[in-house]
Every structure is written in structure tokens, then in C-alpha cells.
Amino acid sequence: MSPMLETLNTPAALIDIARMQSNITRMQLQADQLGVRLRPHVKTSKCLQVVQAQIAAGAAGIAVSTLKEAETFFKEGISDILYAVAIAPSKLSKAWALRSAGCSLKIIIDSLVGAQAIVEFARSRDCSFDVYIEIDSDHHRSGVRSDAPALVEIASALHHGGIALLGVMTHAGESYKLNTPEALRAIAEVERRECVAAAEAIRAAGLPCPEVSVGSTPTALNAVDLNGVTELRAGVYVFFDLVMHNTGVCTLSELALSVLTTVIGHQREKGWIITDSGWMAMSRDRGTQSQTKDFGYGVVCTLEDEPVEGLLLRSANQEHGIASFDLPGIDVVSEYPIGTRLRILPNHACATGAQFPNYDAVHRDGSIEQWARLYGW
């Protein structure tokens, strides 16, 4: 345990660098074994040092959730960037500014209207874009179905409009709701099959579609065959979290992000330990509420990151967390006196990280480095 954890300002977002590195290695190995490139989604960390570690391990390019991420990481020398949200027409000028500055930015679209907006913008500025079409493989959110007539219409509009149609991409977000290896293997196969089918439908129409990009952390880690796929995307694996733990893809001891907190009070009769980790630190994410095991606002751990049996952060106000045990019988006032420091494993690493301007990254030797995190749009 780092002695600095006793003196750091709280709340703080701690990264366990050793765990993070091991998570990065695990996903990179998985991609290597499946014979596909890995494109980490950096929306989880939004942090240069984390992304550099992913690239050092073998990642090929990154995916981003905002153009601000693209701008920031491009400035830091990363050029191969996929903006993985269907682009609003009003954002095309920002995207083009990045491309004309030399960024190999790829954008995505899932409608004919969106494709036409890209074609018109490119025509009016005499420029071009590299575009993926988003496929809806699991009825989760966005995307066009692989058997929808719109798919080839979009591909054709882009190609004949002078836009480089790079390929198709999908994200099986429904996988977050599953929790057995069998179910995750099955949805990973659906994700692959649907995306490959979309690429084949486009190719059958005589249009180019070289790339097939799929992924989510649970499907990426459970896929056994990615035949026809060229690229895997995943984000939250870099830290993992309680939602991922509930899907079965990681143990609690693989969670690399935790919130360092200080006990600031008690309500002895109620068994409440009041901490300075409210929702402003944890985020309001209650992702495990709808899963098999509801962890409240997080699993309370010792400073050594050992979960305390039965102790959860059960509720949160803005700057107050309330932790209590499953069962009565423990005098929280004497066991967890004011000033005690604890660590909380969060439901959702992307949401919890977003609450902090910086991470405190803990090296194996106990030294701590501040790593900046970007936010906003």
C-alpha cells in the first residue's frame, strides 16, 4: 500500500497501474489471438498516459466519443482516430478541420440523410471523409440492420458521392445485460455475423467495404472466432468496474479504478459511515441496480483495495456518501473512526472517471503521479 494514500486530498480517483497494465495486456493478447487489430475506445479514461500504455502494448489507433477527444489526442501525436458516434451535420466542419490538419479521422453514419449531409459538405468544401456505416447488430441503440435496404443505399450514396467508404462497424451494447460465458459467446457471434453480413451486402452491390470493426468489452473477451472481422474495439476493459464484474468478465481484484475517500462522520444507531465520496465523486451511475448483484454506489475496500465483506456505499448526496454493512452488529464508530481512509470500487469506470479533473495513478512502488483527464465537448 502506498503511504501517500494517507495524505492525498480526498476524494481522489486512483488508478492501480499494475492492474491497468494487466488489463491492457489481456485485451491485446485476445485481439492478437483472434487475428484482428485492437482499437481501444478512449472514452473510458480520456487520459493520455493510459492511451499511451494501450498503444505501447500494440493497439492500432483509437476510438473516441467526442471530437474534443479527437482534437486532444491528435495534438498528442495520435492520428488514426475513429469518432464512434454518428456525426451531426453541424459537426462536419470540426471533423474537416481535424482532417485538413493531417488527422486520419474516420467518422460514422447510419442514415441516408446523414450520408447525404456528408456528401454535400464534402462537395461544397471540395474535400473528402473516411466513413464507416454503423450497423445495428443487437437492437441496442443506433445503426442500420444488415438486411435493411437502407444499408446499400447509404453505401451507394457515400461511394458515388466521392466519399471513401472504409467499412462497417457495430457495438453490441446489449452484452452488458448478460452474465454467462455462453450468452456472451453467443452475442459476440451475433455481433460478428451481423457486421460481416452487412459488409458482404455492400460488397455484393459492387461497392467497397474493406473494414469490419466490432466490439464491446464483454463480447471482445468472449469472442472465439472473428472470421471476417478486421478490428476489435473495447473501452472499459482498461479499468473494468462493477458492471463488468457482474457480466463475469473480471474479478474484483482486476478493477484498476477506485475512489479514495475519508470517513467524515457516522450515525451509530443506523450503522452509517459517512464519507466524502458523494455522487460528485462516484457519479450518479447505478449500473448494477438492474444486474444480478446490486452494489449500490460501490464496494468499500481497505486502502490495500481488499473489499470489506458486506460493506457497500449505499447512498450518495453531492459530497456525502453513506456506507453500511449488510448485517448489523459492527460498531462503525470504533471500527471506522473519523479520518479513516477507504477505497470504493465504482459501478461504472467511464462515469466515475468523468467526475475528476485528474487521476492519481499509483505505481507498484507506491509512488503516485497525477494524470490529467479531459472533459467537455
Place this chain on the structure above:
Amino acid sequence: MSPMLETLNTPAALIDIARMQSNITRMQLQADQLGVRLRPHVKTSKCLQVVQAQIAAGAAGIAVSTLKEAETFFKEGISDILYAVAIAPSKLSKAWALRSAGCSLKIIIDSLVGAQAIVEFARSRDCSFDVYIEIDSDHHRSGVRSDAPALVEIASALHHGGIALLGVMTHAGESYKLNTPEALRAIAEVERRECVAAAEAIRAAGLPCPEVSVGSTPTALNAVDLNGVTELRAGVYVFFDLVMHNTGVCTLSELALSVLTTVIGHQREKGWIITDSGWMAMSRDRGTQSQTKDFGYGVVCTLEDEPVEGLLLRSANQEHGIASFDLPGIDVVSEYPIGTRLRILPNHACATGAQFPNYDAVHRDGSIEQWARLYGW
């Protein structure tokens, strides 16, 4: 409607300045009529221009939820600051740094251990603090009960330890769960009665207790008599939000904070309008889920801030929101084409504001100013 709303980068956090000013006036009038000072809690906005408008309207000092807020607003010339979270012993040196720089910082505590830590710190540094004791008036969270023997023990430890015991303070957070004027009047009276009783118990022991500070937005607006109280605190009234609307203290047309968003896609058969206002913009706050009317992730409005009947933001991923109607029958693709701009009224203004580095503050004449917002600890 400001024409700039058609070109602003989205998502954006819009402040309707006219509504904000009207909310500020309303609360200041209420405090004036009740014969107490108003100390706005700035954790809602964390924004200098908003706080300056509150002070211009008559507010006396501010309450903060973090020492970073205290540091930031003190640098901007605001000196009378109450840090309204029980202070962790490890934060005393930061608090003292503020006081020795000339800030009239007040801190709070609700335990003997906490009081002793303050006394010891002050003794070791030969300094002093101005302290309020936090009272638990409604069994909501922190604080000591007015009839608990600990109350006078804490007061005595502070006073005889050379610390200036300024008074008592409470926050009736349970009021957020109520929704009738009768129930809110009743809890406002409980808040007042319990806090005044605590002050009287301290005074009866021969100890000083000049100040009695109470407040939450719902109790502040429903209190009819604040006999014995010297100061009212409230925060979210400056913007209001859907949670407050559900308590009955404001209409939807008084909500001053909304998220500007762009339609980026659809799933026509499901009636889904996909927007760029995911939970990264709205926050994960689902405060209305446990109230009489669940507004999902927010009420969708036109650019003129008129709620669209039956249209809610029903789910949210990181950068994707999904809006849909209560009833089928509307072709969302033709009615809300890609590129359409909408505004979303959020569940919880404090949580939604926190997702943005800046507000876009809309003047009555349609001009827009960027107002910075602080974050972190």
C-alpha cells in the same frame, strides 16, 4: 429564441438568464420577508457570474460543498464562506490556509472526535476557527440530534478549546421526498424547531450560540415562520429542476438550466429519436425515478424551451440519448429530422451542470455568453 442556439456546439448547458434572475429574486424576497439573511449554496452552479447575481440581489455570504469552491470564490473577492460539509481532519490545513489569507471561512462538525481534531489542530498551529455544529433535524444524513447529550459535549469541547462556536446549522434533505405544500410547511417547521432547540440547549449550558442556519430549497420556499433562525441556505432554486418541480415548488417554465442537443439518428419502428445528449451531458441522475412523476433522463423541449407533450429522454448511453413519446403514432424521422435541435430539462441541475466545463448563458436579447464552471476538489 436565440438564433445562436442553431449554431452552438452541442451538447451545451444553457442558462436562461431571465429565469435565473427571477428565481434569485423570488428566494431573496422570501428570505427578506422571513426576516433572515440568505446564504446561497453555490454547489449548484459553481459559477462566478451566477453567484455574483445572487450577491447583487442581497445574499449575505455563500455556502460551499468543497474547499476548492471556497478557494475559487475567495480569490474572486467573496470572503464570507460556510463550508457546509463536516470537515475531515486532513482538510484542516487547507481550511486554515484560507483563513490565514483573510477568508472568513466557517467550518462545520457533528461529532466530538471531529471537534477535538479542530481543537488540537488549532492548538498546534496557534490559530482558531469559526465553527457551526451540524444538527440532524430530519434523520436524513449527518448531524447530531438536538436532544443528544453529545450536542452540548461538542459545543463545550469547542468553546473551552478556544474555538469560536458560531452556531448551529441543519439541512432538511428529507424535504426532497415530499410534494405537497402542507408536508413541506411541516418539515420546514421541524427544520426550524429542531435547529432552534439545539441552539437553546447549547445556550442553556452557558455556551455561546449566536447563529441558527437552516435550509433546503423546498423548506426555504415553504417556511412561514423562521422565529429564532438567523440565516437561510438554499442552492438548487437558482436553476430549479425536474426533482424540484415534482416537489411542487416550481413550474417547468421556471427551470433555468437546460441541455441543448442535436438529433443524430433514429430507429423509426421503435419511435426513437437519438440525440447527442447522453449521460455524459445529462449526468446519470435519475432523481425523479422515485418521485410521483418519472421524467426519465429529462423533458424534451423545443428551442423556445416549450416542453413537447409526451416526449422524454428515456435512456442514455455515454454520448447517445434516446427520446421517445408516451404514445405511438408520430413519425419521429420526419418530425424530428437529423440535425434538429432540442433542449432537455434535467432531473437535477447540480448534477447536470457538473458535466460541463462552461455554461452558455442566454441573455433576454438572444446573445450568449460563456460562463466558466469549476470542478474537482
